[in-house]
Amino acid sequence: MVLVEQSWPIWTEYGILPFLTTTTWAPNYVDPNTGVTSVQIGAVPMIAGTVLSAVIGLFVAAPVGVLVAIFLAEFAPRRLSLILTFIIELIAAIPSVVIGLWGLYIFAPFVRDTLQWYIASTIGQVIPLFAEDPQRPSPFSVFTAGMVLAIMIMPMVIAITREVIRSVPLSLREGHTGLGATHWETIRRVVLPTARIGILGGIMLAFGRAVGETIAVTMVIGNIDQVPPSVFQPGQTIASKIATNLGDITDRIELAGLIGLGVVLLFVTVTLSAVVRVAARRMSMSYSGG
Amino acid sequence: MATSARSAGARLLEAPTGRERARFRADRMIRIVALGATLLTITPLAAIIVFVVARGLPTLTISFLVRSAGAPDNPGALNAIVGSLQMVPIALVMSGFAGLLAGIYLAEFAGSRVAGAFSFIVDVLLGVPSIIAGLLVYSTLVAVAGSSALAGSVALAVVMFPIVIRTTVEVLRLVPNSLREASLALGVSTWRTVVSVVLQVARAGLLTGVMLAFARGFGETAPLLFTARGSDALNIGHLSEPMSALPLYVYQNSRLPSDFFVSQAWSAAIVLLAIVLAINVIVRGRSVNARVD
Numbered sequence: 284m285v286l287v288e289q290s291w292p293i294w295t296e297y298g299i300l301p302f303l304t305t306t307t308w309a310p311n312y313v314d315p316n317t318g319v320t321s322v323q324i325g326a327v328p329m330i331a332g333t334v335l336s337a338v339i340g341l342f343v344a345a346p347v348g349v350l351v352a353i354f355l356a357e358f359a360p361r362r363l364s365l366i367l368t369f370i371i372e373l374i375a376a377i378p379s380v381v382i383g384l385w386g387l388y389i390f391a392p393f394v395r396d397t398l399q400w401y402i403a404s405t406i407g408q409v410i411p412l413f414a415e416d417p418q419r420p421s422p423f424s425v426f427t428a429g430m431v432l433a434i435m436i437m438p439m440v441i442a443i444t445r446e447v448i449r450s451v452p453l454s455l456r457e458g459h460t461g462l463g464a465t466h467w468e469t470i471r472r473v474v475l476p477t478a479r480i481g482i483l484g485g486i487m488l489a490f491g492r493a494v495g496e497t498i499a500v501t502m503v504i505g506n507i508d509q510v511p512p513s514v515f516q517p518g519q520t521i522a523s524k525i526a527t528n529l530g531d532i533t534d535r536i537e538l539a540g541l542i543g544l545g546v547v548l549l550f551v552t553v554t555l556s557a558v559v560r561v562a563a564r565r566m567s568m569s570y571s572g573g
Numbered sequence: 574m575a576t577s578a579r580s581a582g583a584r585l586l587e588a589p590t591g592r593e594r595a596r597f598r599a600d601r602m603i604r605i606v607a608l609g610a611t612l613l614t615i616t617p618l619a620a621i622i623v624f625v626v627a628r629g630l631p632t633l634t635i636s637f638l639v640r641s642a643g644a645p646d647n648p649g650a651l652n653a654i655v656g657s658l659q660m661v662p663i664a665l666v667m668s669g670f671a672g673l674l675a676g677i678y679l680a681e682f683a684g685s686r687v688a689g690a691f692s693f694i695v696d697v698l699l700g701v702p703s704i705i706a707g708l709l710v711y712s713t714l715v716a717v718a719g720s721s722a723l724a725g726s727v728a729l730a731v732v733m734f735p736i737v738i739r740t741t742v743e744v745l746r747l748v749p750n751s752l753r754e755a756s757l758a759l760g761v762s763t764w765r766t767v768v769s770v771v772l773q774v775a776r777a778g779l780l781t782g783v784m785l786a787f788a789r790g791f792g793e794t795a796p797l798l799f800t801a802r803g804s805d806a807l808n809i810g811h812l813s814e815p816m817s818a819l820p821l822y823v824y825q826n827s828r829l830p831s832d833f834f835v836s837q838a839w840s841a842a843i844v845l846l847a848i849v850l851a852i853n854v855i856v857r858g859r860s861v862n863a864r865v866d
Contacts, residue, residue, distance in 0.1 A: 354607035378792025495702025497795040556700030
């Protein structure tokens with residue numbers, strides 16, 4: 284409520300539509316051709332950076348996380364599974380500023396010289412979204428941010444998927460195994476289809492986490508207010524824009540714009556988790572009712 | 574099919590056909606791939622610990638721990654350590670008691686409708702990014718009174734509050750109903766049952782929740798950025814002034830264009846990581862041991 288009120292000028296004076304469609308962020312924007320000064324406060328670069336980095340993070344974390352959850356819930360001996368679960372919980376406990384520091388100095392250059400180079404020199408030759416700047420490939424990019432996010436949301440994907448897989452009734456598995464299926468066939472044909480909705484919910488919650496992660500992303504994304512022409516270029520997310528700029532801003536309309544970004548972020552994350560929880564509640568009700 | 578005519582016993586004794594071999598191979602493959610994915614997932618933890626220690630240890634000296642960043646010679650991180658040790662406990666006091674009471678109410682007293690509605694709200698709050706907490710306090714407290722350690726504590730408390738409620742509710746749900754019923758059957762009132770029976774049984778679990786909230790608050794940077802804001806001077810007890818904290822110190826130093834300050838960020842990261850992981854290992858490790866044995 285307070286945030287909406289404080290960001291009021293951006294919605295009323297500047298307008299919701301311009302705010303959500305303008306691609307530059309400059310309160311004193313000087314047009315290079317005409318020399319006219321105007322106010323340009325657009326959320327598009329931040330929204331693009333947020334969505335791109337979170338989607339990249341999810342693309343890595345979802346398949347790997349589900350595989351790890353399958354390993355923990357199905358294949359690993361109980362003792363090993365508990366120990367590994369404990370270690371993975373510890374990853375979630377690492378302060379994000381420490382992950383950011385490591386990302387900034389160790390992981391980002393590593394990603395640039397390995398994964399980024401590899402993808403840019405193969406897929407990147409065809410699709411511009413995956414091309415890198417050949418003169419000075421930057422370690423700080425939307426892609427690096429996505430990789431850091433993948434590490435950070437992995438524990439969440441694993442924990443939720445593991446729980447959902449475990450809750451698949453034993454009788455269903457036994458029915459399949461009893462007919463001669465191998466363990467993997469049972470997982471693929473019975474366990475995963477049954478757990479599908481729950482896994483999807485977990486992935487959506489992880490997406491919400493990725494969208495809102497601030498410090499680690501701020502440290503590796505490069506902090507340039509542009510709609511990234513490629514995932515290997517620096518960008519900005521909503522959260523990183525707020526983190527880097529709020530505090531040294533006095534311009535009234537720009538401040539309102541920053542808080543407006545916060546409102547957008549709050550709206551997206553609340554909607555995501557509300558949808559998942561409501562769906563989960565419906566599901567568990569229909570289970571117990573049936 | 575010819576096989577269906579034979580008895581199951583005889584079928585088991587035969588060598589596997591090519592198709593069966595392929596199925597078994599797929600089964601083995603997926604085990605290896607899943608194991609690989611698991612190893613890949615825990616690699617960053619090892620890498621982070623190794624690099625933080627390797628980079629930070631050389632500058633982690635006694636003077637780093639006993640001198641403030643504002644000191645004229647041999648600056649250290651004392652201001653940040655002392656700042657964290659003030660702001661986080663204050664935040665814990667604010668969020669801990671309220672969170673415990675709210676959790677106890679939701680688990681023990683509220684009707685199922687009210688409890689359902691509130692636990693939904695708590696779940697949604699848990700999904701709200703911590704920078705929003707910072708933004709909220711910034712646009713209320715800080716807008717009126719300027720940045721201060723107290724504003725930082727309030728922002729941390731906003732982050733920790735739903736965590737305490739959630740773990741409290743979960744722990745209290747684990748207390749067997751038979752215990753409550755036994756107490757009630759003896760004629761003990763509901764609240765007395767909660768205080769003398771349920772809370773006694775759940776004590777260790779409740780402490781776990783509070784400790785985890787503490788560790789979480791200790792590692793948070795985003796809520797402090799524009800509330801406590803950080804300060805190079807050692808600030809003890811002046812809650813209306815800006816104050817540093819370990820995560821804030823790491824963040825701010827990492828952005829300075831100086832190898833010395835960056836290496837100090839690594840040293841502070843060792844201290845931060847050690848404290849946060851120690852709390853987590855102690856608290857969670859106990860419950861893992863309990864499950865293994």
